[in-house]
Amino acid sequence: MDRSELDSATSDERLVARAQQGDAGAFEQLVRRHQDRLYNLCLRLSGSRTQAEDLAQAAMLQAFEALPRFEARSRFYTWLFRIAVNLAHSYRRRQRRAPASLDAMDGDGGPRPVAESWALDPLERIDRAEKAERLGRALAELDEEFRAAVVLKDIEELDYATIAEILEVPIGTVKSRIHRGRMFLRAALTACDDEEDARDRVGK
Amino acid sequence: MTGSENDKLIGELSAYLDGELDAQARAAVEALLAESEPARRLLADLRAIAVGLRGLPRAAAPASLAESVIRGIRGRGESETAGAMRASTAPRRPRAQRPRRALRLATGLLATAAAFVIIAVGVRFLVPPPVQAPLTGRMEQAAPPRSDAEASYREPATPAGEPGRGQLAAGEPRTGVARDDASATRARSAPRLPSESMDVVAAPVAPAPAARSEPDGAEATERPLALRANEPVEELTQSVAAGRTVVHVVVRARSEDEYNASVAAIAAATASDEKTSGVAPASPPLVGKALEPAADAYQRTLQVAPPEAWELLASLERVSAGEMTLSVETTGSAAGEELNLPGVAGRPADRPSPDGPAGTEKTVAARSRGGRSDVVGGGAGVAQGGADKEAAERAAPADGMGGGRGGGGGAPGAPSRRAAGADVAGAGEAALGRTGVRDRDSGVPDASDKSPAPPVARGYAGLAEGLRRIWPDWIGALEEGARAAEHWLAARAAANASAARAAPHEWVLHVTVLPPAGEAPPPASQPDSRR
Numbered sequence: 211m212d213r214s215e216l217d218s219a220t221s222d223e224r225l226v227a228r229a230q231q232g233d234a235g236a237f238e239q240l241v242r243r244h245q246d247r248l249y250n251l252c253l254r255l256s257g258s259r260t261q262a263e264d265l266a267q268a269a270m271l272q273a274f275e276a277l278p279r280f281e282a283r284s285r286f287y288t289w290l291f292r293i294a295v296n297l298a299h300s301y302r303r304r305q306r307r308a309p310a311s312l313d314a315m316d317g318d319g320g321p322r323p324v325a326e327s328w329a330l331d332p333l334e335r336i337d338r339a340e341k342a343e344r345l346g347r348a349l350a351e352l353d354e355e356f357r358a359a360v361v362l363k364d365i366e367e368l369d370y371a372t373i374a375e376i377l378e379v380p381i382g383t384v385k386s387r388i389h390r391g392r393m394f395l396r397a398a399l400t401a402c403d404d405e406e407d408a409r410d411r412v413g414k
Numbered sequence: 415m416t417g418s419e420n421d422k423l424i425g426e427l428s429a430y431l432d433g434e435l436d437a438q439a440r441a442a443v444e445a446l447l448a449e450s451e452p453a454r455r456l457l458a459d460l461r462a463i464a465v466g467l468r469g470l471p472r473a474a475a476p477a478s479l480a481e482s483v484i485r486g487i488r489g490r491g492e493s494e495t496a497g498a499m500r501a502s503t504a505p506r507r508p509r510a511q512r513p514r515r516a517l518r519l520a521t522g523l524l525a526t527a528a529a530f531v532i533i534a535v536g537v538r539f540l541v542p543p544p545v546q547a548p549l550t551g552r553m554e555q556a557a558p559p560r561s562d563a564e565a566s567y568r569e570p571a572t573p574a575g576e577p578g579r580g581q582l583a584a585g586e587p588r589t590g591v592a593r594d595d596a597s598a599t600r601a602r603s604a605p606r607l608p609s610e611s612m613d614v615v616a617a618p619v620a621p622a623p624a625a626r627s628e629p630d631g632a633e634a635t636e637r638p639l640a641l642r643a644n645e646p647v648e649e650l651t652q653s654v655a656a657g658r659t660v661v662h663v664v665v666r667a668r669s670e671d672e673y674n675a676s677v678a679a680i681a682a683a684t685a686s687d688e689k690t691s692g693v694a695p696a697s698p699p700l701v702g703k704a705l706e707p708a709a710d711a712y713q714r715t716l717q718v719a720p721p722e723a724w725e726l727l728a729s730l731e732r733v734s735a736g737e738m739t740l741s742v743e744t745t746g747s748a749a750g751e752e753l754n755l756p757g758v759a760g761r762p763a764d765r766p767s768p769d770g771p772a773g774t775e776k777t778v779a780a781r782s783r784g785g786r787s788d789v790v791g792g793g794a795g796v797a798q799g800g801a802d803k804e805a806a807e808r809a810a811p812a813d814g815m816g817g818g819r820g821g822g823g824g825a826p827g828a829p830s831r832r833a834a835g836a837d838v839a840g841a842g843e844a845a846l847g848r849t850g851v852r853d854r855d856s857g858v859p860d861a862s863d864k865s866p867a868p869p870v871a872r873g874y875a876g877l878a879e880g881l882r883r884i885w886p887d888w889i890g891a892l893e894e895g896a897r898a899a900e901h902w903l904a905a906r907a908a909a910n911a912s913a914a915r916a917a918p919h920e921w922v923l924h925v926t927v928l929p930p931a932g933e934a935p936p937p938a939s940q941p942d943s944r945r
Contacts, residue, residue: 234487234488237487238480238484238487241480241483241484241487242480245475245479245480245483246472246474246475248475249473249474249475249476249479250472250473250475253473259473259476263475263476263478263479266475266479267479267482267483267486270483271483271486271487274483274486274487341466342466342469342470342471345463345466345467345470346470349467349470360467361467363432363464364463364464364467364468365467365468365470365472367468369432369434370429370432370434385426385428385429385434386425388428388429388432389425389426389427389428389429389460392428392460392463392464393460395463395467396456396459396460396463399463
């Protein structure tokens with residue numbers, strides 16, 4: 211844990227303690243501090259901006275309700291993420307019969323994968339944007355449990371122990387899910403490449 | 415190095431990439447990489463994927479997110495915080511002593527399944543043939559004669575002349591019936607009314623509000639609402655999750671034993687979700703609250719926390735699929751307050767909810783179509799199926815639950831579509847006065863029923879199907895429990911051949927929608943307004 215992370219965690223602890231004593235303002239600060247990360251996590255887990263906002267909101271409200279019982283055995287954001295992951299899981303379970311449309315990723319969906327670096331050659335920019343889009347779509351198609359592990363590792367950049375805590379599974383399971391998730395992504399991207407190649411050949 | 419060793423090391427490549435291997439494992443992976451070109455290519459691919467994922471754009475949370483959360487927190491006020499603080503100081507069991515949620519859930523579901531079957535099976539031995547009666551008049555006139563057991567049942571005390579909570583007053587023109595708690599239950603074995611409300615509701619259930627007198631003398635109105643399929647279920651569950659909606663389960667039972675069994679089953683099935691909240695509950699997950707002091711032992715409202723409410727409401731997605739009709743009735747609210755639930759049409763009643771925060775209390779009643787049984791929240795409802803013992807025995811599937819045997823209840827649109835299994839609508843539909851629906855769903859046979867499969871068998875099929883849809887992973891265990899329950903019931907029924915009515919054991923799902931914090935009520939709309 212580096213210095214800033216340590217400060218943040220300490221500060222979280224202080225805010226949590228104040229919130230537990232009934233200081234709603236302290237919880238508001240926690241909300242503002244973690245909303246972006248939480249929203250992004252929910253966005254990647256749900257694939258929809260609307261659902262992500264709802265999930266993030268529900269997670270925060272649930273955290274607020276459960277805060278008096280939070281014993282700070284884990285860090286606040288870990289706990290918050292755990293709530294969000296479980297809410298997303300519950301949500302997906304109910305939605306299973308109506309799986310998320312990939313179209314939703316384009317419209318209502320995740321962040322639009324536009325390359326930020328305008329110093330790049332336009333073609334390269336487009337190429338990067340396309341790759342990012344393909345990767346985002348492949349991620350959205352991943353099985354929920356693999357997706358959660360991969361998102362927490364590769365997007366949230368958490369270590370395996372923290373991910374295990376959030377997902378409430380052993381570290382060995384985290385390791386396996388991350389690896390298998392990446393392997394699925396690799397397969398999906400390879401299939402996508404093959405498809406494009408085939409399309410190009412037909413086009414020619 | 416053997417193939418399996420290679421495979422194992424390949425499986426470690428991601429952990430190697432993430433720096434999560436110990437020195438020995440790392441050395442082994444590096445040895446593999448040194449000698450295997452495919453392994454190096456795979457590692458490069460995995461790295462590219464990890465880098466690509468890290469580079470995916472990150473969206474900032476919309477400004478409305480924090481605002482809505484903060485508004486929600488402020489809306490809950492200090493009292494909730496204080497209450498939660500009190501809960502946090504309550505003594506807690508050590509973690510090791512807390513039963514595992516999975517175990518509790520499994521037990522609860524088994525108990526619930528057993529309850530379904532106890533009721534579904536029991537009635538085929540116990541329910542006397544229905545008494546045909548005119549379509550109008552008081553329901554009590556149509557109820558079957560009371561057995562000795564029934565006569566000994568202590569009715570919940572309700573002041574004379576005052577309808578029970580959530581029920582319509584006598585003389586209401588549309589429903590034309592008046593009930594008390596007991597008669598609401600008895601009414602299920604009453605004759606069927608014309609099927610004007612049998613299909614998916616696409617129009618208001620009742621155009622005119624029903625007036626009723628309240629204990630405080632205030633005149634309240636009830637406006638049954640109908641939710642169209644595909645309309646509000648998601649909003650409802652989200653509203654629960656966001657804490658704007660509170661779910662109560664009302665349990666009514668004929669005896670204390672039944673009551674305790676019901677509560678235990680619900681408690682087990684809806685035990686507070688440690689996984690969701692991340693913390694164990696500091697207090698029992700179900701908060702019992704006597705609805706009527708005189709019936710304290712037999713009727714309680716159990717408040718269910720949002721995670722459980724999600725579970726309870728999960729099955730309502732069947733409404734979205736057009737498989738069930740969902741009716742919502744308002745029975746109280748802050749004066750003039752509009753429902754704070756997107757997609758729900760109608761105006762709530764003009765009185766505060768008597769036992770909760772000012773809000774809109776609604777009774778969610780769900781019923782089946784096409785012979786599927788209603789299963790909302792895992793609750794066991796009153797099943798009034800079967801006619802006589804012989805018919806019931808004919809209907810009894812040889813393999814317990816039957817696994818879909820028994821005719822499946824007929825296709826939608828068939829003349830008689832009933833589910834003798836679970837029926838949570840209970841007082842909800844009683845309150846709606848939708849006696850046609852009630853009796854259609856009750857499984858009581860009538861002369862027009864020409865379908866070969868007796869109602870109980872159809873109920874079994876519907877019940878099994880309903881359970882399969884909701885809890886596919888648990889169905890095996892549920893069926894096991896159901897079979898055991900059936901055997902037990904068969905033995906019990908043999909010992910006690912005297913007919914009696916089915917246990918008036920019903921769970922009613924009440925949903926209380928709290929007014930939005932800090933927001934002025936939206937303008938009133940007509941009961942039949944639609945999105």
